[in-house]
Amino acid sequence: MSLSRLFPHPMLSVLLTVIWLLMVNAPSVGHLVLGAFFGWGIALLCSGFMLEVPRLRRPLRLCRYLLMVLWDIVIANLHVARLVLGPTRKLRPAFVEVPMDIDNEFILSVLACILSLTPGTVSSGLSNDHKTLLLHGLDVPDDQELITELKARYEAPLMEIFECSRT
Known part of the structure; x- marks a missing residue:
């Protein structure tokens, strides 16, 4: 399995992890791991529904x-x-x-x-x-x-x- 299939949308995963940490408002290693898991899982589950964003030219x-x-x-x-x-x-x-x-x-x-x-x-x-x-x-x-x-x-x-x- 390729890395891009395992991590289909890395920026979305990072964004979801940050949102999770902001929502729980109690930074800890456990919340970071849980947020990273949720961010990765949601991005992986939704990868079939995501539209390809064309390159920004201007x-x-x-x-x-x-x-x-x-x-x-x-x-x-x-x-x-x-x-x-x-x-x-x-x-x-x-x-x-x-x-x-x-x-x-x-x-x-x-x-x-x-x-x-x-x-x-x-x-x-x-x-x-x-x-x-x-x-x-x-x-x-x-x-x-x-x-x-x-x-x-x-x-x-x-x-x-x-x-x-x-x-």
Whole structure:
């Protein structure tokens, strides 16, 4: 059995061990051994469910991207508050199928989470071939405009930040 199969996610094991030591709040050799065992065991049991994370190509761009996403969340909160407190007849909810260029499952998950974190949009599903993301928007005046904005603002930068190919 290879070392990588025995210790599939060493950083996760270390992180879980540290979390265990912080939770018990009584550092001792016994707790360190128990935390290390739990960290190793959990990582080993979950290794079949873990997605492969592509290599980070542009870390500074990632920081800028995260700040942009946080800003978008704040602005979307204000926009949704205005929509919800205003007349409901102005709402134009819709389901939109967004074609995906990303082929990496981890990056698709990140994108779906970002879109769901932004108030007013919820990722509702992903097609079996992972080529189409079903998105629900609270206020969608034009489907194609929304698709173009999401692909340019969220999908394209993720593909630039991480090493993932276009389909």
